[in-house]
Amino acid sequence: MKILIINGPNINLLGTREPEIYGTLTMQKINDELNTYAKELGIDTEFFQSNIEGEIVDKIQNAKNDCQGIVINPAAYTHTSVAIRDAISAVALPAVEVHISNIHAREEFRKNSFIAPVCIGQICGFGADSYKLGLKGLVDSLEAD
Numbered sequence: 852m853k854i855l856i857i858n859g860p861n862i863n864l865l866g867t868r869e870p871e872i873y874g875t876l877t878m879q880k881i882n883d884e885l886n887t888y889a890k891e892l893g894i895d896t897e898f899f900q901s902n903i904e905g906e907i908v909d910k911i912q913n914a915k916n917d918c919q920g921i922v923i924n925p926a927a928y929t930h931t932s933v934a935i936r937d938a939i940s941a942v943a944l945p946a947v948e949v950h951i952s953n954i955h956a957r958e959e960f961r962k963n964s965f966i967a968p969v970c971i972g973q974i975c976g977f978g979a980d981s982y983k984l985g986l987k988g989l990v991d992s993l994e995a996d
């Protein structure tokens with residue numbers, strides 16, 4: 852089983868600013884820990900980060916070829932992107948939306964997600980652990996099918 856892990860805009864800056872909201876771990880450290888966890892679950896992963904909406908759409912479309920599911924932190928595109936939502940719908944791969952912060956406890960504009968309705972679930976508010984929790988939920992769901 853191979854799962855694609857997607858991170859959206861500015862996630863590559865994690866660990867440099869706003870540690871009170873996003874913690875102190877860098878994206879590379881989060882990915883390294885998630886890769887170790889994925890090995891414990893017995894699955895393969897591919898990591899992708901982009902600050903460009905169209906690149907994320909292309910990556911989701913291509914995932915159909917060799918991945919069984921997607922864990923995605925769409926970052927700011929969560930609240931704006933019909934294109935990423937449509938791409939997830941189009942490929943019909945199970946996806947889990949994850950966020951480091953609790954988007955429901957922040958500004959009003961962060962409470963709406965264009966992506967969550969086309970995902971099998973959403974995990975937010977558990978810091979870097981949100982990725983592990985999202986991956987576990989996705990893998991369990993795939994194995995149950």
Ligand code: CA2
Nearest residue numbers: 861862864865868869926927950951952
């Ligand atoms: O909590 C999350 O995971 C978010 O997806 C993070 C996004 C934000 O736009 C979403 O509403 C919630 C922001 C990504 C990174 O932003 C940084 C800001 C300052 C320093 C480093 C990263």
